[in-house]
Amino acid sequence: MAFIEWNDTLNTNITEIDEQHRQIVALINALSEAVRNRAAESDMKALFETIAKDTKAHFETEERLFRMHSYPERSAHAELHRQLETQVESLSSKIRTGAMPVNDSVLLFLRDWFITHIEGSDRLFGFWIQSRK
Ligand SMILES: [Fe+2]
Numbered sequence: 575m576a577f578i579e580w581n582d583t584l585n586t587n588i589t590e591i592d593e594q595h596r597q598i599v600a601l602i603n604a605l606s607e608a609v610r611n612r613a614a615e616s617d618m619k620a621l622f623e624t625i626a627k628d629t630k631a632h633f634e635t636e637e638r639l640f641r642m643h644s645y646p647e648r649s650a651h652a653e654l655h656r657q658l659e660t661q662v663e664s665l666s667s668k669i670r671t672g673a674m675p676v677n678d679s680v681l682l683f684l685r686d687w688f689i690t691h692i693e694g695s696d697r698l699f700g701f702w703i704q705s706r707k
């Protein structure tokens with residue numbers, strides 16, 4: 575069983591967003607496999623950096639769509655993105671310097687954040703878009 579199983583409650587029904595979410599979920603699942611298989615630390619660091627980079631790019635995509643559609647909740651939603659970026663940057667520097675290993679707590683943090691954020695915030699944007707069609 576995958577660390578994060580995709581299910582319908584994760585769909586926003588906005589193709590571009592759902593594709594990026596699936597890609598990030600696949601990367602988190604790959605990181606989980608790497609931790610489970612005790613992969614080389616350098617491989618896990620590289621995977622973590624890819625997740626951080628893709629997440630940042632994904633937030634840019636969402637915020638571009640918010641602006642394009644004049645989404646009323648855009649500042650509050652973008653603020654949640656900034657908070658996660660700050661947390662990921664702090665984790666990233668600890669991981670890079672070896673002060674913190676890539677371990678289960680990193681994985682649980684990523685999984686909880688993404689699931690809570692997709693279900694609690696990204697889907698609201700999806701529903702809002704649908705309601706305007
Ligand atoms: Fe998202």
Ligand SMILES: [Fe+2]
Nearest residue numbers: 636691695696
């Ligand atoms: Fe978001």
